[in-house]
Amino acid sequence: MAINVNTVYQTVLLILNKEQRGYMTPLEFNKIGGQVQLEIFEKYAEDMNQQLRVPQIDLDYSDRQLNVDEKISIFKDIDTATYTTNGFQIPLQYSGSSSASQQFTIANPGLQYTLTGDTASLLTTGGVASVFLNNVQLSNNDFSISGSILTLNSQPPAGQVLIINIYPKQFYRLGTVIYSAGALPIQELERVGGSQLYHLLSSNLTKPTTTYPIYTYKNNYLNVYPVSIKSGISVNYLRKPIQPIWAFTGTNQYVFSPTASNNFELHSSEQTEVILKILLYAGVVIRDPEIVQIAASQIQQQEMNQKS
């Protein structure tokens, strides 16, 4: 699903260099790539809002709401919120801890590999895994991770190198909050503002109950009402895309290092837009108005096609 970072970089370089316009260093590319990825990602919520107000065509691949939802779905996640005296803490707050990596040189081929140390602890607190076998990134369908055990779907040959990179998930935007207790039906919590809260709490008809609980959201904590709820809160949320990295080795020339790189996490249908937007920023960097103009007009045209 992801967009190969090397493909994007090479395409950008190709377009930029075609007429000797300039060169973009990997460092510049990584920073602009991250910016572009976030820009596109942030736009999804607005796109969805826009499309929800427009009648859709119920045909395969043509429903724009579904298409946008498919792009967002990559980043959807659900986790439990931990109860503290301040309220329920939203899951997986990024504390700045860096990624972790573990390497196995396969001597005795098997399907399962136990992760240890930072890799294991990052996984158990929630992390996104990239798995490489002999420098080739495996798709998410080729492996599964449960606890600290990595299970491959097919057994690799002896002598190959298995690398697992784990990146911490970063909470991005709060979605639906749900409450489950034992065998009772699962309930959705309603989000209310501070000004509403006190009216709701004192209203005899709309007072929150365990059947219809509510919450307020402030400073990364959910304050759930009725206050008798002290467990069973799960949070649907969007996580932030992992920063794309075009990693390299070598000093005299840049040699792509796939196992240390990160692909763009965006849906593969965004590849053109990613390239165009990077080109737009590249045009600014290399001060070439023609590139900026072409990229901007291409982006505009694409936007019109997608939304009109």
Add this chain to the structure above:
Amino acid sequence: MSIPNGGLITETNRQYYAGAQQFQASSTSSVGQTFTSTFDTNLTFSSSDNASNGYNLNNFKIFTSVDAITWAELIPSAVIASTTGTSNTVSAINQKNVTVAAANTDVLVGMTILKADGSFVGIVASIAAGNQTFTCISNLAVAVANLDVLTFRFAQPYSELNNIVTINAKLPASIFVKIQLNEDTLWDSNGSYSYTRLDDVIDNFLIAYVGAGKLIPSIKRSDVIFHAKRGLQEFSYDTLKSIRSQELTVPLSLTLTMPQDYVNYTRFSWVDQMGVQHTIYPANELTLRPYATPTQADDGSIVQDSNNSNTELTSQITGAWNANNPRSLSGAFLNDYNVADLYWQNYYNNALGQRYGLNPVTSQRNGWFVVDDRRGQFGFSSDLKEKLITLEYVSDGNAYDLDARIPKMAEEALYAHIIYSILSTSIGVQEYVVQRFKKERSAKLRNAKIRLSNIKLDEIVQVFRNQSKWIKY
């Protein structure tokens, strides 16, 4: 169709008719096994010790059986929740250990130790190898003598949380376990298929009527809850069946307190020896219970006490009303024929020579009642003293959790009410849309009233047959 198969019925025949759900324990004996209730009614639990007050708050009991035929209730003294042992040493109150003569593998951590006289010894915290020596959580509450017979049992053989029952006692392998609802809980459940819970109405409304591309693109759930509950209240007053009633006896004080969930009365009746009701009428124009009875000075001014509040006297009107003879109001003959037994001799005798020209409003001999809003009570005329009466009244459908449901006959009317209430209070909704839903609400409510009136062809035909009677003049 005894097994729920995806329809609206989610209980088995046995759950509905017998209030019982049966399980089979694990094939290996173990403690802490859990069983999930799938009754429509949520389980209510306070204590599994039948000697405690909290036990009566439970709405279910747990039974066990080896053959699913003969059942034994799971209480602290039940065989599978308790065991005995004979002490083989003296244990003083500054000790924690208790030792029994023979190894007993049925003693478990968490069990309470009792002596033969029922005195509490301690709670088992750990068991030494050999299953003869048991260490309590704290020093023994009473000393144990050699050869004392000790009972080990769980104070709470089971617990329940969110419809999951956890058996603390050690269940023998493959034993049958049964959750049995109490009788009154079963009554609440019986006939519940004719209702839809308000929670379901709210969820269904949010699914079907709210969303992108619909007339209500988004709405706060609390708004829907408000309009649903308000709708239920309004429907309770004039559309839904009045199902609330109380059987009471009028005390010597001639007053009765209003029911806790009382909104308005439907009918008061006194009941004769045949169980037939006779409507008691309101004494609206005859008397009232004054809201205030301030003390007056000789000049008529109102008297206040040291707290600057008016002082009050006992109502003289109430006293006079209670002391009167209602026959003086109705002009009734001395001999009553108050029994609905047509073959009672006095019926004919007293029906002769009736008086004419009486005011029909006061010409009744069933008695009077008056509403005392100041005290939240009903007052009755003296002829109803110590009589059995029934009070039929309406509530608002929000008093108790079980009330929060609507007859299926009126479910559609409630949806229409909610949607109209929301649209009529939202900005940007064209007036013609609001009017459309106003009419729809009105039509559906009318339809609901007709449905709930329960007019059946056979019954109405029976009434119409009265027309063919010959009446002598």
